[in-house]
Structure formats: C-alpha cells, structure tokens
Amino acid sequence: MSLRIVVCVKYVPDATGDRHFAEDLTVDRDDVDGLLSELDEYAVEQALRIADEADDAEITVLTVGPEDAKDALRKALSMGADKAVHVEDDDLHGTDALGTSLVLAKAVEKTGYDLVVCGMASTDGTMGVLPAMLAERLGVPQVSLLSEVSVADGTVTGRRDGDTATEQLQARLPAVVSVTDQSGEARYPSFKGIMAAKKKPVTSWDLEDLEIESDEVGLEGAWTAVDGATERPARTAGTIVKDEGEGGKQLAEFLAGQKFI
Amino acid sequence: MAEVLVYVDHVDGAVRKPTLELLTLARRIGEPVAVSLGSGAENTASVLAEHGAVRVLTADAPEFADYLVVPKVDAVQAAYEAVSPSAVLFPSSAEGKEVAARLAVRIGSGIITDAVDLEAGEEGPVATQSVFAAAFTTKSRVSRGTPVITVKPNSAAVEAAPAAGAVEALEVSFSERATGTKVVARTPRESTGRPELTEAAIVVSGGRGVGGAENFPVVEALADSLGAAVGASRAAVDAGWYPHTNQVGQTGKSVSPQLYIAAGISGAIQHRAGMQTSKTIVAVNKDAEAPIFDLVDYGVVGDLFEVVPQLTEEVKARKG
Ligand SMILES: Cc1cc2nc3c(=O)[nH]c(=O)nc-3n(C[C@H](O)[C@H](O)[C@H](O)COP(=O)(O)OP(=O)(O)OC[C@H]3O[C@@H](n4cnc5c(N)ncnc54)[C@H](O)[C@@H]3O)c2cc1C
Numbered sequence: 230m231s232l233r234i235v236v237c238v239k240y241v242p243d244a245t246g247d248r249h250f251a252e253d254l255t256v257d258r259d260d261v262d263g264l265l266s267e268l269d270e271y272a273v274e275q276a277l278r279i280a281d282e283a284d285d286a287e288i289t290v291l292t293v294g295p296e297d298a299k300d301a302l303r304k305a306l307s308m309g310a311d312k313a314v315h316v317e318d319d320d321l322h323g324t325d326a327l328g329t330s331l332v333l334a335k336a337v338e339k340t341g342y343d344l345v346v347c348g349m350a351s352t353d354g355t356m357g358v359l360p361a362m363l364a365e366r367l368g369v370p371q372v373s374l375l376s377e378v379s380v381a382d383g384t385v386t387g388r389r390d391g392d393t394a395t396e397q398l399q400a401r402l403p404a405v406v407s408v409t410d411q412s413g414e415a416r417y418p419s420f421k422g423i424m425a426a427k428k429k430p431v432t433s434w435d436l437e438d439l440e441i442e443s444d445e446v447g448l449e450g451a452w453t454a455v456d457g458a459t460e461r462p463a464r465t466a467g468t469i470v471k472d473e474g475e476g477g478k479q480l481a482e483f484l485a486g487q488k489f490i
Numbered sequence: 491m492a493e494v495l496v497y498v499d500h501v502d503g504a505v506r507k508p509t510l511e512l513l514t515l516a517r518r519i520g521e522p523v524a525v526s527l528g529s530g531a532e533n534t535a536s537v538l539a540e541h542g543a544v545r546v547l548t549a550d551a552p553e554f555a556d557y558l559v560v561p562k563v564d565a566v567q568a569a570y571e572a573v574s575p576s577a578v579l580f581p582s583s584a585e586g587k588e589v590a591a592r593l594a595v596r597i598g599s600g601i602i603t604d605a606v607d608l609e610a611g612e613e614g615p616v617a618t619q620s621v622f623a624a625a626f627t628t629k630s631r632v633s634r635g636t637p638v639i640t641v642k643p644n645s646a647a648v649e650a651a652p653a654a655g656a657v658e659a660l661e662v663s664f665s666e667r668a669t670g671t672k673v674v675a676r677t678p679r680e681s682t683g684r685p686e687l688t689e690a691a692i693v694v695s696g697g698r699g700v701g702g703a704e705n706f707p708v709v710e711a712l713a714d715s716l717g718a719a720v721g722a723s724r725a726a727v728d729a730g731w732y733p734h735t736n737q738v739g740q741t742g743k744s745v746s747p748q749l750y751i752a753a754g755i756s757g758a759i760q761h762r763a764g765m766q767t768s769k770t771i772v773a774v775n776k777d778a779e780a781p782i783f784d785l786v787d788y789g790v791v792g793d794l795f796e797v798v799p800q801l802t803e804e805v806k807a808r809k810g
Pocket residue numbers: 267268352410696697698699700722723724725726737738739740741742743753754755756757758759760761764774775776777780792793794795
C-alpha cells in the first residue's frame with residue numbers, strides 16, 4: 230500500500246525584508262514579499278527522500294494561509310511533491326497557533342495520512358509548537374526536531390540532537406515528525422520540475438469543507454491577544470575603530486570601562 | 491494568592507538556571523508551585539525552595555526517560571488538575587515548548603512562547619516578546635483558558651526568596667499515548683567545562699572568518715579568559731568547524747548575555763535573530779561594511795587573528 234505523506238508548509242514574509250505589523254497587530258503580509266518558509270524546505274526535502282526509499286509513496290503539501298500562499302505550494306510541487314492542499318478562508322485572518330493546529334489537523338485527516346512532516350519552526354512566528362500540537366490533536370506519536378529521519382516497515386526512526394543529549398527515537402506510523410535544518414540541504418527545483426508543477430493538482434478547502442466553525446479560528450477565536458507592538462529603538466551608534474596594531478588593547482580598555490574585566 | 495505552576499528543567503536533580511529565573515517571574519504573578527519530574531526530582535526541592543517554591547510536586551517513573559515528551563505532558567496535566575493554577579510557566583527549551591504546546595491543546599488554553607519578561611496585568615499575566623529578529627517588542631496575554639507561557643533564558647534575575655518548598659508526591663497515570671515515541675538510545679553530551687551557551691553572562695562567537703576548526707582555539711582562549719561560553723555562526727557550524735549545539739541564531743540557540751563578542755561574523759539577519767537582545771555587543775571583523783557593525787557598542791575593523799589574541803592577553807594581564 231502506498232505511503233501517504235503530508236508535508237505542512239507555511240508561507241511567510243521574507244525574513245530579509247522589512248517585516249512589520251498591520252494595524253490590527255497581525256503580521257503585515259502586504260508590504261513584504263512572501264515565500265515558502267526556508268525551514269519547511271527541509272521538510273519537503275526529507276519527505277522526498279523518504280518517498281524515494283519507499284516502494285510506493287504519495288506526497289501532499291498542505292498550507293493554511295492567504296491566496297498568495299499558493300506560491301509556497303508551487304515551490305514545493307516543483308521540488309517534487311505530487312499534489313497540494315490549500316486551506317483558505319477570510320475568517321482565518323489572525324488565527325493563532327492553537328487555531329492553526331486545529332485547521333491543520335482537520336485538513337490532514339481529510340487528506341488521509343501515514344506520515345506528517347513539518348519544519349522545526351516557522352521563520353516568522355518561530356514558535357516551534359505546531360508539530361507537537363498537531364500530534365496531540367491527531368492522537369499519534371510525535372517524533373520531533375530530527376536531524377536524521379528514515380521510514381521502514383511502518384516505523385519511523387530518527388535522531389534528535391538535544392541540549393544535554395543526543396537521542397535515537399522510534400515510533401510506529403501514523404506519526405508526526407519535524408525536521409531541523411541539519412537534516413540535509415534542500416534541493417533546488419529543476420526546470421522540468423517547475424514545468425511539471427504547473428500541471429499538478431491544487432485542492433482548495435475552506436472552513437466549511439473542514440467542518441470548522443468560524444468562531445474557533447481567526448482574530449475572534451484567538452486564544453491570545455497582542456496588546457501592543459513597538460519597534461525596538463535603533464541601537465545607538467557604537468564606537469568603531471580601525472586596528473592599527475592596538476585594536477585588541479583598545480577593546481580591552483572598552484571592556485574594562487564597562488566592568489567586564 | 492493564586493498558585494502558578496513552574497515546570498522544572500533539571501539534569502539528574504541539578505536545576506538549570508532558567509528554571510530559577512522562572513521562579514522570579516512566577517512570584518510576580520502568584521505563588522510558585524514547582525513540578526519536578528524524572529530521576530533526581532526530589533533532590534531539586536531544596537534549591538527550588540530557596541528561590542520561592544511554596545510546594546514541589548515530584549514524580550519519577552521509567553516512562554519519563556524512555557519515551558518522548560508525552561509522559562511529561564500527562565504529569566503536568568495531573569499537576570494542573572490538582573492545583574488549578576492561574577498560569578503554567580515553562581522554560582523555552584525544545585522540551586519545555588513541546589510539553590507546553592500539548593498541555594495547551596489538552597486544557598484548551600492559549601499559549602505564548604519565548605517571553606522575555608512577564609508582569610501581572612489586570613486581565614492576567616502580560617508577556618513581553620521580541621519578534622522579527624528582535625526588530626519589534628510586543629506585549630501579549632492569553633485571552634482564553636489558563637495562560638501557558640514559555641520564557642527564554644536570561645529573562646529575569648535569579649533571586650533568593652526562601653519558601654516552604656514542601657515536597658509532595660504527584661499521582662500520575664500515564665495515558666495510552668505516553669509510550670508512542672520510544673527513546674531507543676541516549677548519548678549524553680560531554681561537558682566542555684564552559685558555561686552553558688544560553689545561560690552565560692558572556693558569549694564569544696566565531697564565524698566563517700575563523701577559517702577552520704583548527705583556529706577555533708583562538709576564540710576559545712578569549713572565552714576562557716573571560717569565563718564565557720563559546721558560540722558559532724551557522725557558516726562555521728555547516729563547515730564542520732564547531733558543533734551545532736553551539737550555533738547562535740534563528741535555527742540555533744537564542745542568547746541574551748550581558749556581553750556578546752562576534753569574531754569573523756558578518757551579522758546576517760538569521761544570526762542577529764539569536765543575539766540582538768544582548769546587552770553589550772562587540773565585534774571584530776576585517777570588513778568595515780559588515781552589517782554586524784550596525785549593532786555594536788564597540789567594533790574593531792581588523793584581522794581577528796591579530797585583535798583577538800591581543801585582547802586575550804590583555805584580559806589575562808588585567809585579571810592578573
Ligand atoms: C532558514 C535559515 C536559517 C539560518 N539560521 C542561522 C542561524 O541560526 N545562525 C547563523 O549564524 N546563521 C544562520 N543562517 C545563515 C545566515 O544567513 C548566514 O549565512 C550566516 O550567519 C553567515 O555566517 P558568518 O557571518 O560566519 O559568515 P559570512 O557571512 O561569510 O561572514 C564572515 C565574516 O568574517 C569576516 N572575516 C573573514 N576573515 C576574517 C578575519 N581574518 N578577521 C576578521 N574578520 C574576518 C568577513 O569580513 C565576513 O564579514 C540561516 C540562514 C537561513 C536561510
């Protein structure tokens with residue numbers, strides 16, 4: 230039987246752009262170009278490698294996000310995923326982690342899955358909580374923050390490099406995994422891949438399709454509230470000296486003045 | 491006063507510093523009740539009591555070490571049900587965040603991650619967060635359910651605040667899912683004898699400019715003269731010159747020390763994301779145009795192989 234892989238990918242504002250907040254204190258997605266979160270490229274890459282190893286596998290990429298989030302799906306399809314699901318609904322604007330995990334869980338279930346692959350964190354929210362939430366909601370094992378992952382005989386195995394130890398983890402499918410940026414460089418889409426992606430199916434679902442009430446998500450249904458956002462004041466310009474042979478000593482002088490030595 | 495649950499991060503009974511910082515923050519919003527799990531949990535009680543824990547709930551079982559995350563979620567949920575706290579605080583470690591995430595789903599509560607400060611507010615605790623690579627500071631609160639909040643290291647001072655810290659055994663019955671993800675092997679990380687990166691008061695980091703693994707001792711020597719932790723940019727880590735556990739930045743550790751010294755690091759946005767909130771920033775880079783110089787309090791344009799060893803000698807001389 231075919232191994233059904235769902236990869237969760239997020240469409241995020243470019244981190245190198247001038248990111249800021251909209252008036253309602255949600256992330257402004259209009260003024261900065263968006264793209265497939267770089268950390269989710271690693272998830273797509275690992276899904277492709279797992280699929281290569283399997284006799285028969287099908288990869289669906291899933292995103293919850295605005296109209297433009299289709300760009301993220303296209304990129305993943307051009308890397309080699311087979312089909313895509315886009316969950317889009319005006320009522321989703323302002324949805325927080327708890328709400329997003331609900332939508333992802335419903336969409337993953339509706340798609341059908343043996344393995345869900347996530348990135349380690351989104352590059353905008355950087356919470357790194359969605360994979361755990363998704364596993365909790367789906368009621369399946371979580372095998373998270375992996376720098377190495379493989380699937381064989383209905384079991385997923387991986388290595389987790391933690392703060393105090395490196396762990397070897399194992400779980401039966403179905404399961405949710407997340408992979409780190411140490412898991413292996415993501416491939417670039419080939420020209421052939423980009424052309425092929427144009428013909429791959431992208432299914433759109435809204436909240437009704439997923440049987441989610443609009444008050445469970447969006448700004449209204451959010452479980453957290455942002456009361457204020459202020460731009461961090463620019464750091465006051467520091468002293469910059471050119472090393473003329475005494476640079477190390479000058480630096481020591483500065484550090485002594487600040488009581489570090 | 492309402493009780494606040496504090497999740498204890500410890501290694502075989504040795505409490506890690508971020509947990510003591512959490513107790514400082516917890517005392518601002520209520521009475522801290524610590525939850526300490528796994529081997530050595532009971533040994534954490536005296537230190538937790540010294541820093542304000544009114545009670546310490548402990549549980550030990552093989553499940554905590556043999557299976558990933560879920561047994562701990564079961565235990566924290568049991569503590570939550572026994573205490574009915576006004577908030578649950580976790581350190582922002584990988585494990586802390588994951589336990590917090592699953593607890594939030596189970597108890598139907600909002601979650602805030604990576605707070606850098608916490609105060610009591612009229613509608614519950616108000617968390618300060620630093621977002622978009624620290625370009626913005628936000629104030630948020632949990633608007634539904636019992637606030638579940640994870641806090642970054644170095645967000646508060648460790649304070650002595652003696653309290654009873656009575657040890658109580660926590661009853662935990664593991665859910666069916668607790669044994670879903672087996673830890674089949676565990677290799678503890680060898681200690682370098684240097685301070686923990688996220689906890690250190692001073693961090694000295696090296697980047698691509700260091701040029702090779704064989705040159706990292708230049709960075710380490712400066713770190714050791716200052717009693718500092720050693721960090722690295724992703725370029726240095728990807729090149730295999732330094733372990734990934736020492737990476738500073740978006741996909742590595744986020745640090746907020748009193749002093750951050752960057753040697754041979756350009757200052758890309760993803761690196762800044764992990765160090766921009768440091769109190770004092772110093773850089774040595776031979777390129778005067780490197781973006782890191784926009785952040786510094788003091789910068790030296792020069793060759794790190796000249797400047798850094800000279801600085802190390804000077805530090806040693808001054809410290810005598
Ligand atoms: C999704 C994503 C996540 C990322 N996460 C991280 C992360 O967590 N942490 C991180 O650091 N990066 C991260 N990066 C990478 C980041 O974009 C940069 O590529 C990286 O930080 C560059 O490292 P560097 O400054 O050491 O190297 P470079 O940018 O190559 O800079 C090296 C600097 O050293 C200077 N130099 C060279 N020789 C000397 C000398 N002898 N003396 C003095 N100066 C010298 C040069 O002038 C230069 O400025 C991430 C990127 C992406 C896309």
